[in-house]
Amino acid sequence: MRIDLLVxxxxxxxxxxSILDTLTIAAELAQQQPKPRPRLQVRRVGVRKRVKTAxxxxxxxxxxxxGPRPDVVIVPALGCKTPPTIDAALGRRDVRDGCAxxxxxxxxxxxxxxxxxxxxxxxxxxxxxxxxxxxxWWLAPLFRQRYPSIDLDESQMVVxxxxxxxxxxxxxxxxxxxxxxxxxxxxxxSLTSRxxxxxxxxxxALGAIPDHLTHDDPIxxxxxxxxxxxxxxxxxxxxxxxxxxTSERTLSRRMKRTLGKTPLGYVQDLRVExxxxxxxxSDASVDAIAEEVGYVDGVTxxxxxxxxxxxxxxELRRVAGSG
Numbered sequence: 001m002r003i004d005l006l007v008x009x010x011x012x013x014x015x016x017x018s019i020l021d022t023l024t025i026a027a028e029l030a031q032q033q034p035k036p037r038p039r040l041q042v043r044r045v046g047v048r049k050r051v052k053t054a055x056x057x058x059x060x061x062x063x064x065x066x067g068p069r070p071d072v073v074i075v076p077a078l079g080c081k082t083p084p085t086i087d088a089a090l091g092r093r094d095v096r097d098g099c100a101x102x103x104x105x106x107x108x109x110x111x112x113x114x115x116x117x118x119x120x121x122x123x124x125x126x127x128x129x130x131x132x133x134x135x136x137w138w139l140a141p142l143f144r145q146r147y148p149s150i151d152l153d154e155s156q157m158v159v160x161x162x163x164x165x166x167x168x169x170x171x172x173x174x175x176x177x178x179x180x181x182x183x184x185x186x187x188x189x190s191l192t193s194r195x196x197x198x199x200x201x202x203x204x205a206l207g208a209i210p211d212h213l214t215h216d217d218p219i220x221x222x223x224x225x226x227x228x229x230x231x232x233x234x235x236x237x238x239x240x241x242x243x244x245x246t247s248e249r250t251l252s253r254r255m256k257r258t259l260g261k262t263p264l265g266y267v268q269d270l271r272v273e274x275x276x277x278x279x280x281x282s283d284a285s286v287d288a289i290a291e292e293v294g295y296v297d298g299v300t301x302x303x304x305x306x307x308x309x310x311x312x313x314x315e316l317r318r319v320a321g322s323g
Contacts, residue, residue, distance in 0.1 A: 001184055004045045004070035007061050008098055008121070010089065012077035013053045015116055015173040019076055020044075022177035026192040030185070040184070043067065047097040054079025064101045072180060073105050076173060077116030083142045086117060090124050099125035106163060115167035115176045122166065123147045131161035136169040141215035141258045152260055174198055217258045219246055227267050231274065232294050235267050267294075272308045275301060279316045286313055 005019060020042065027040040046061035053059060075098070080086040089095060102125045106112050114122040119135040120143065122128055132151040135143045140154040153159055157175045158167045167176035178198065182189035215221075222244040240263055241248045255263050271293040278289045286298035295301050306312055 001040055001072065002068055002070045003040060003042045003072045003074065003180065004064075005042065006064070006073055006075045006098055006102070007044050007046050007051050007059050008075070008078060009048065009051055009092070009094055010079045011051070011053045011059070012079045012116065012170065013055045013057065014170055015077040015118070016053065016059070018171070018173035019074060019115070019177045022174055022192065022196065023180070025195060026177075026181045026188055029191055029195065030188055033188075040181070043070075047094050047101060064098075069108060070105065070110055072111045072113065073102060074176065074180070075102070075112075075114035075118035075121050077118045077136075077170065078121070080117050083139070086120055086139065086142065090120060095121060095124070103127060109163075111163045111165065113165040113167070113176060113180070115173045116170050119143070119166045120146070122164065123150060127164050128161065128166070131164060132159050133161060133164075133166040134159040134168050134172075135166065138169075140260060141217075144257065144260055145215075154260070215258050217254055219244055219251060219254045220258045223251060223255065223263060224266070227263075227270055231267070231270055232292060234294065235264055237263055268304060268308070271295075271301075272305060275305060276309065276316055279313065 003023060005016070007016060023040055023042045027042065030040065044059060044061045045064045045066075046059075047064055049061075049063070051059045051061050078086070078089050080089050098121060102112050102122065106127050112122060112125075112127060116136045117139065119128075119133060120139075123133065123135075123143065123146070128147065129149045132153060133143075134154050134156045135152065137154045140152060143150075143154075144152055154168065156168065157172050158165060158179050165176070165179065167173065167179070174196070178189050178193055181192055223240060226240055226243045237248050237251070241251045244251065246254075251263055255261055255266060259266060261269070274293050275289050278284055278292065279286075282289075284292075286301060290296070290298045290301040293301065295304075302313060305316065309316065
């Protein structure tokens, strides 16, 4: 399988090297097995002769279109962390040329993938329109604003949609690389993940911080503040809407449009974040923590934690003890 990494100017160093190292290790491990696995051939390609990473390192690249046609194209993240820097990057000529090449490869039957802020480049190409995607969690509101025709699920590490695949925040580059390897050989992907000591991470719920979602909606901001102050109280949409000076319908619509969540869903995320923190940093009982975050007993909290994080109480506390 031929894999091209489309390296754009200002590429996020950690993302680029994570994909390169993971795929290279997988390729080496494949050839060391008694029965050699399918060969992985990885190249770095660019739309310009010279490409520099966000940290200023020059990356040797081959010109797109040179050499054999790739089976898979991966776009690593750009070193952008805020909406203004992403907007500026997406307006660059090299990014537009990269988008055109992605469309060409997709038309020729190739699979196209991206991780973290690289998902914005893939979305900009139009190839995700009408499909599903994930992205780096704190920029999800901007993604929804720019690409309303894409069904965004930022809670997932990797989201396949047709011949396009997207992965979440920075370290999801690893998940995406392993996902590519798994498509060729599940056994090789398992061996590579064990070699790298990478645990399976089905969602980003343990890492996302609800307070750090980037947006500029004043109603949503007011609701976020209200929700944090009243986390331990029984949630009422009517009370919340009244507190932020709007109607229930408007609040629900603005939350869905901006964060992709219902008001109750956002409150649940806050409660999960607080509960996980308390489980990791205290010996408080589940029932006591449940009361702190607005539930009458630990049963409801256990169910919510399992649903949101994929882990039970013992596993969450073991994560804390393992550090």
